[in-house]
Amino acid sequence: MNPNSSSPPRLPKLTVIVPCRNxxxxxxxxxxxxxxxxxxxxxxxxxAVDGMSSDATWEIIxxxxxxxxxxxxxxxxxxxxxxALNLAIRVASxxxxxxxxxxxxxxxxxxxxxVELLISSGAQNVGGAMRTxxxxxxxxxxxxxxxxxxxxxxxxxEFRAGSNVKPILTDTVFGGCYRKTLFASIGMFNExxxxxxxxxxxxxxxxxxxxxxxDPAIKCDYFAAPNLKTFASHNFHDGVWAILPFAHSNVMxxxxxxxxxxxxxxxxxxxxxxxxxxxxxxxxxLALTLVYLAMSLTFSLRLARxxxxxxxxxxxxxxxxxxxxxxxxxxxxxxxxxxxSGSLTRALSHFSPLRKARxxxxxxxxxS
Numbered sequence: 556m557n558p559n560s561s562s563p564p565r566l567p568k569l570t571v572i573v574p575c576r577n578x579x580x581x582x583x584x585x586x587x588x589x590x591x592x593x594x595x596x597x598x599x600x601x602x603a604v605d606g607m608s609s610d611a612t613w614e615i616i617x618x619x620x621x622x623x624x625x626x627x628x629x630x631x632x633x634x635x636x637x638x639a640l641n642l643a644i645r646v647a648s649x650x651x652x653x654x655x656x657x658x659x660x661x662x663x664x665x666x667x668x669x670v671e672l673l674i675s676s677g678a679q680n681v682g683g684a685m686r687t688x689x690x691x692x693x694x695x696x697x698x699x700x701x702x703x704x705x706x707x708x709x710x711x712x713e714f715r716a717g718s719n720v721k722p723i724l725t726d727t728v729f730g731g732c733y734r735k736t737l738f739a740s741i742g743m744f745n746e747x748x749x750x751x752x753x754x755x756x757x758x759x760x761x762x763x764x765x766x767x768x769x770d771p772a773i774k775c776d777y778f779a780a781p782n783l784k785t786f787a788s789h790n791f792h793d794g795v796w797a798i799l800p801f802a803h804s805n806v807m808x809x810x811x812x813x814x815x816x817x818x819x820x821x822x823x824x825x826x827x828x829x830x831x832x833x834x835x836x837x838x839x840x841l842a843l844t845l846v847y848l849a850m851s852l853t854f855s856l857r858l859a860r861x862x863x864x865x866x867x868x869x870x871x872x873x874x875x876x877x878x879x880x881x882x883x884x885x886x887x888x889x890x891x892x893x894x895x896s897g898s899l900t901r902a903l904s905h906f907s908p909l910r911k912a913r914x915x916x917x918x919x920x921x922x923s
Contacts, residue, residue, distance in 0.1 A: 568598050569670060570649030570735075574631070574639035575657035576606030579615060581778060582657050586619050586626070589655060594666040596625065600648060604629040604639035612657075637744035637752040644738055653732040659685075661775040668773045669732035672722065679737050679765035680757065682728025683773025690781035698870040699786050700779045701862070707854045708878050710812035713769055722770040726810055727757045729775065737765075750796035754813065786874070787881045794885025795892075802893055816879050817886030851875045 571589055575582055582603075589601055603626060605613045613630075620626045627646070631639040644652060651670055655661055665683065672681045687703045689696035702708035713725045731753065741759045744752045757767055780786040797813040823843065829836035851872045859868035 565674070566595060566598055566667070566670060567650035568648060569594060569600070569651045569653060569666060570643070570647035571599070571601045571653045571655055571666065572640060572643040572647070573601065573603045573655050573657055574606070574636050574643075575603065575608070575612055575616075576631075576634060577608045577610045577612060578657035579608070579611040582612050582615050583619075584660050585655065585657050586616075588660040588662075589666070590623060592661065592663055592666045594670070599625055599666070601626045602629060602643040602647060603627070604631050604643050606631045606634035606636075606639060633746075635746070635749040637746045637748060640752075641743045641746065644735070644743065647735065650735055651732060652735050652738075654730040655775075656730060656777070659730065659775050659777050662773070665773055665775055668770065672768060672770050672773065673732055673734065676722065676766065676768045678768040679734060679760050679763075680728060680767045681732050681773075682730055682769055683775060684769070684771040685729045685775055685777050687779050688776050690778045693782070694866055694870055695783050695786075695874070696779065696781050697862075697864070698867055698874045699781075699783075701858050701867065701871055702874045702878055703779050705854060705858065707850060708875060710815060720771055722768050722772075725767055725769040726761065727754055728767060728769050729777070731757075745800075748796065748800050750793060751800045751813075754810070755800050783874070783877060787877050790878055790881035791885040791888075794882035794887075795889040796885075797882070798886050798889030798893060802896065814886065816883035817890070819879065820883030820887060848872075 573582075573585060573589070575585075578585075586601070586603070592599075601623075603616045603619075605616055605628070607630065613628075616626075616628050620628050629639075629642055629646070631642055640654065651673060653666060653669055668683070669681055672678070687700045689700040713723065737760070741756075741763050745755055746752075748755055760767055780789050794816060797817065823840065826836045826840035826843070830840055852868075855868050855871035855875070858871055859865055
């Protein structure tokens with residue numbers, strides 16, 4: 556724990572929010588990494604919000620609360636992330652809010668660098684680069700981590716796979732560090748979105764004319780899914796929630812990269828069906844399949860060589876395929892839910908260049 560008893564006047568009071576549920580494997584390391592940061596103690600509070608965990612997460616949090624009075628424990632009986640974030644924001648005493656996920660382990664200068672960048676850049680949200688680590692020593696876990704750090708797996712997500720060395724303007728960052736006044740200005744996290752609430756919130760920030768800045772010098776580690784089954788399930792649900800936010804937001808809630816697997820899967824399906832009647836469609840389907848396989852094998856070979864692990868060459872293509880197919884299938888299921896719920900027209904309206912949307916997300920009350 557940082558022993559500083561005084562703090563530079565330029566550093567504001569900071570509230571770190573840790574939403575969590577069933578994170579007994581990671582919550583202690585996460586809290587330790589926050590407590591070991593060099594941010595002045597008298598300007599720091601930590602709010603750990605547990606979503607009614609069925610494991611030992613809450614008990615671990617209470618142990619830390621007993622040792623460190625700056626940690627405030629909250630229970631989230633609705634068990635979803637945006638509710639946890641909004642609960643904590645309403646009781647936060649900090650001028651700046653920083654979100655740290657329980658799966659993360661932040662660098663010792665992470666908090667200070669975030670706040671300093673927020674002040675110097677004039678942005679409304681800042682963050683850093685994320686190094687994705689294997690959850691354990693298994694081959695599958697290692698290959699999953701490689702997939703989630705490579706552009707073939709995550710597209711142009713700069714905080715995951717970016718190679719920049721200087722701060723850049725971006726569309727989203729991991730976690731996020733915000734001025735608290737932002738929530739009174741553009742609204743709270745959308746509680747209709749159990750997932751993708753950060754993407755939708757960042758889209759509102761950008762639509763308001765504010766900046767989001769990523770600085771690769773701000774670093775944290777994140778532990779990926781431990782096995783292929785969990786990885787597939789996680790990506791399927793991520794795919795679902797790449798589509799469902801369109802029914803709950805008045806801005807385009809995601810970026811094109813979040814729809815890439817969906818569009819690719821629809822293209823493959825269209826060519827497969829068309830190929831029943833048109834030979835050209837069968838040729839196009841074969842060509843696209845061979846291109847995909849060539850790219851997957853090429854990138855897998857490079858990763859195997861880079862990490863000097865020949866076994867990765869045989870497993871990483873499978874991980875890439877699970878990532879893309881599960882995500883795309885989830886998005887198809889999400890689109891089907893929109894179709895049958897009557898929300899498809901609203902979703903398609905986000906693609907109109909003439910639409911001037913206004914957010915109707917819940918506002919932060921003045922008394923909070």
